[in-house]
Amino acid sequence: MVETLIRPSVTSEPPAHDRVYRGLRVQVMHGELTPGQALTLRGIAREYGVSMTPAREALRRLTAEGALTLSASGRVTTPELTNDRIEELAQIRALLEPELGSRALRRAHLALIDRMEAINEANARAIHLQNPVDYIRTNLEFHRTLYLRAQSPAMLGLLETVWLQLGPTMRALYTKLRRTTAPPHHRLILEALRAGDDAALRLALRTDVTQGLRHLQG
Amino acid sequence: MVETLIRPSVTSEPPAHDRVYRGLRVQVMHGELTPGQALTLRGIAREYGVSMTPAREALRRLTAEGALTLSASGRVTTPELTNDRIEELAQIRALLEPELGSRALRRAHLALIDRMEAINEANARAIHLQNPVDYIRTNLEFHRTLYLRAQSPAMLGLLETVWLQLGPTMRALYTKLRRTTAPPHHRLILEALRAGDDAALRLALRTDVTQGLRHLQG
DNA sequence: CCATGCGAAATGTGATCACATAATCCCGGC
DNA sequence: GCCGGGATTATGTGATCACATTTCGCATGG
Secondary structure, three states: OOOHHOOOOOOOOHHHHHHHHHHHHHHHHOOOOOOOEOOOOOHHHHHHOOOHHHHHHHHHHHHHHHOEEOOOOOOOEOOOOOOHHHHHHHHHHHHHHHHHHHHHHHHOOOHHHHHHHHHHHHHHHHHHOOOHHHHHHHHHHHHHHHHHHOOHHHHHHHHHHHHHHHHHHHHHHHHHOOOOOOOEEEHHHHHHHHHHHHHHHHHHHHHHHHHHHOOOOO | HHHHHHHOOOOOOOOOOHHHHHHHHHHHHHOOOOOOEEEEEEHHHHHOOOHHHHHHHHHHHHHOOOOOOEEEOEEOOOOOOHHHHHHHHHHHHHHHHHHHHHHHHHHOOOHHHHHHHHHHHHHHHHHHHOHHHHHHHHHHHHHHHHHHOOOOOOHHHHHHHHHHHHHHOOOOOOOOOOOOOOOOOHHHHHHHHHHHHHHHHHHHHHHHHHHHHHHHOO
């Protein structure tokens, strides 16, 4: 009852369930949550200062996207992916990302490449500072910046759910291959973009995607 | 403790929100709902004999999968797809389905092909009877039966959300091209399966997928 | 005849509660 | 020391309610 007084309804703010959803989404996608980590309705609700209802909606939405897994008893945890599933998701990335890159290539201009270059440097810095979350974030941002130019919202949306599903294990991947230099294929991607070479771009994207994830198998 | 592991849940039924979700899901995927149709929380709740809470969860889940669209005011309707979006979704199908078919090919056996043949005949009957819902249902079942053999749950799951997004417009597509005979490529798919010809199967699947949807563009 | 404004009905959102079940803890027995 | 079982706590589920906002119907005025 008191809480209803606090609401500043003058400014149209997004609904509470959406705020919770977005907050959890970036945490999952950036690997801030350990695989197998349990999330409770009341815990989320308390953390975001809301009741159980919007928390439940956010969790339901995230589980629908595969970002979280639902146990038989209704408990929600961040997924622990098997190698088979990781390989599947990598394959999906390898199918979608070259297509998105190719579509973006036709619309790419110099400012876009510059922006990607800047993001790539931030990515290199994250590696130098051994910051897994920043590494994952900038890496995804590098790819997303390109794909946004593809003007293919359905394909990008689907790809983002794949990224979401990989999120929690991304961090484990990062620590496992102990990067000390920037992903080598990012440079190839940029070169293909500058040259306007569709085939080279598709290949660079495919290898960048599969290479990083295949190391997790061993 | 042992008893709890066995989970003799003969009496325990699936949660209400899941029942609602599944019911609406098949309606959407089979094209039983026309594009732009509005769904209300209280309407769904009354229809399934539950309260608003599980109805909300089901709708939230379906919108997260792209099966339903959310207006700015929170209203939920079945999506009205633009031609661009349809083409995108067709392209995704064209990428995923040949891959799934190829994976299934290695595991395919005669009983599977027989089953697909039977489904295809049911599909032909639905066309003869001018029954759009049965046509869509059997058509999807034909493909799903094959892809289940691929043992690639992540890829199949993603594909099913694409089918979901196309659901409502599938019916419009059906009435537009006024089929009188079974899809010609289903036969090519079956032949490629019998021959164990991977390249032919990939091509047959790709054309089956794109051909049907490309007619909607005109 | 059409636009407009107002009031009523409908609708989504979020909080709270009761309940059943699952997970956890703790203690006694072997 | 370890295992098992019962009590206790934690958790998800679903119903109900209040409230703000949107939507719709309808009458009024141009």
